Amino acid sequence: MKRILSIQSHVVFGCAGNSAAVFPMRRLGMEVWPINTVQFSNHTQYEAGWQGMAMPAGHIAALCQGLCNIEVLARCDAVLSGYLGSAEQGDEILAVVAAVKRANPAALYFCDPVMGHPEKGCIVAPGVTRFLTEQALPVADIMAPNLLELETLCDVHLTTLAQTRVAARRLLEKGVKMVLVKHLGRAASVPGRFEMLLATPEGDYLIARPLYDFACQPVGVGDLISALMLANLQAGYDGVSAFERTNAAVDAVLRQTWEANAYELQLITAQSAFADPQIAHRAERLA
Numbered sequence: 001m002k003r004i005l006s007i008q009s010h011v012v013f014g015c016a017g018n019s020a021a022v023f024p025m026r027r028l029g030m031e032v033w034p035i036n037t038v039q040f041s042n043h044t045q046y047e048a049g050w051q052g053m054a055m056p057a058g059h060i061a062a063l064c065q066g067l068c069n070i071e072v073l074a075r076c077d078a079v080l081s082g083y084l085g086s087a088e089q090g091d092e093i094l095a096v097v098a099a100v101k102r103a104n105p106a107a108l109y110f111c112d113p114v115m116g117h118p119e120k121g122c123i124v125a126p127g128v129t130r131f132l133t134e135q136a137l138p139v140a141d142i143m144a145p146n147l148l149e150l151e152t153l154c155d156v157h158l159t160t161l162a163q164t165r166v167a168a169r170r171l172l173e174k175g176v177k178m179v180l181v182k183h184l185g186r187a188a189s190v191p192g193r194f195e196m197l198l199a200t201p202e203g204d205y206l207i208a209r210p211l212y213d214f215a216c217q218p219v220g221v222g223d224l225i226s227a228l229m230l231a232n233l234q235a236g237y238d239g240v241s242a243f244e245r246t247n248a249a250v251d252a253v254l255r256q257t258w259e260a261n262a263y264e265l266q267l268i269t270a271q272s273a274f275a276d277p278q279i280a281h282r283a284e285r286l287a
Contacts, residue, residue: 001029001031002031003032004033004078004230005033005076005079005080006021006032006034006227007060007080007093007096008021008036008037009036009039009082011041012040013041014265015219015223017036017038020265024224024227024228024231025230027271027274028231030235033067035063035064038055038083053085054086055089057086057088060089073099073102078230078234079100079108079109079110080226081097081110081112082226084124086125087126090131091131091135093136094135110143111132111136111142113143115129115132115148115149129152133152137153137171140176142233143171144222144229145181145182146181147184147187150168151167154167158186160187161187161195161286164184165197168197178199179199180198180199193211198240198283207282209248210255216263224265225246228250244279245279248279249270249273249274251281253273255270
């Protein structure tokens with residue numbers, strides 16, 4: 001059994017951050033140790049707002065010290081980080097990553113660089129974007145930005161698949177071993193479908209799934225993609241197979257959510273797809 005330390009947000013109601021990531025990873029057979037960077041009543045895109053707080057400075061470090069005290073860090077196979085409640089939490093997360101890698105040099109750091117999109121209601125604290133660009137990027141083994149986050153990481157504007165491939169490979173040149181661009185958006189090769197790009201030292205791969213016409217787009221899809229990709233890799237699948245399985249499982253969740261006319265991701269209804277995804281779309285290796 002593989003063990004994943006997942007450090008990201010938590011919502012009491014709905015699916016975002018750890019609330020979107022922990023159950024799917026466990027359903028794939030992972031032992032997950034969640035640490036919450038914030039605890040909110042619900043995700044931040046509800047019109048009525050939300051209640052809750054970011055965890056105070058020192059909280060993540062203290063929990064890590066507790067894990068160190070009981071000598072379990074050597075059992076940790078991967079650290080996953082997502083939404084940060086403050087830039088200071090970033091420093092604590094990198095200290096956790098360093099401690100885990102000292103205890104288990106084979107452990108991976110999977111960084112989901114959540115930078116926020118104010119126009120969509122997703123807001124991050126001051127300094128978080130700078131932390132991700134300047135401090136997390138040089139340390140990460142795997143990164144999973146969306147198109148806007150990739151633009152920020154590389155300080156470019158992207159409108160085509162070719163440009164996006166170049167940007168993703170710039171991250172590989174900086175030491176990242178695998179880059180998953182979770183949503184190509186305006187840079188998609190075919191309008192009207194959801195496309196993702198996987199960049200590895202061996203090559204680039206494109207995959208697609210249907211777009212569903214939601215009245216309100218569900219939140220937490222990116223968190224789910226990162227969690228499933230990491231869990232599939234930890235389950236022993238190679239990068240391309242993990243990519244295909246992740247795409248299929250996410251499609252199953254979104255289809256169930258759309259059919260239920262729901263705003264929150266229908267993780268429970270679609271849970272069989274996490275362990276046994278029905279792969280309808282294969283990854284295309286790009287020339």
